[in-house]
Amino acid sequence: MNVVEIQELLVGSQKSYVENLEKAIEKIKKEIDEVEKVEKSALPEWQQSIGGLIDELHSVVFTLAEPRYGSEEDHQKIVELRNKVKDLYAYMKNKVGE
Numbered sequence: 429m430n431v432v433e434i435q436e437l438l439v440g441s442q443k444s445y446v447e448n449l450e451k452a453i454e455k456i457k458k459e460i461d462e463v464e465k466v467e468k469s470a471l472p473e474w475q476q477s478i479g480g481l482i483d484e485l486h487s488v489v490f491t492l493a494e495p496r497y498g499s500e501e502d503h504q505k506i507v508e509l510r511n512k513v514k515d516l517y518a519y520m521k522n523k524v525g526e
Contacts, residue, residue: 435497442495446505449489453512456481460520475524482516489513 459478466474489509495502 439495439498439502442498443502446509449485449509452485453516456485456516457519460523463523471524475520478520479517482513482520485513485516
């Protein structure tokens with residue numbers, strides 16, 4: 429295996445990882461959209477659970493290294509991902525009405 433093949437593997441792995449993070453964000457957003465189904469008595473626990481997921485995503489996304497051999501598109505994906513994570517917590521608070 430030569431250096432170019434190794435670089436392609438690294439970039440491909442990171443793209444796959446970023447795609448999975450995007451899927452996680454969408455799943456959390458769908459969970460937030462279904463807040464109406466949560467009983468009032470369970471709402472604090474639900475918020476704590478979803479908030480914990482968002483915190484975990486925040487930690488993962490903001491420690492994600494920029495791909496050394498990636499394209500400008502790869503860089504933009506990471507920037508967009510970070511913006512989506514920042515918006516998730518506010519989205520949750522807005523949906524809950526607090």
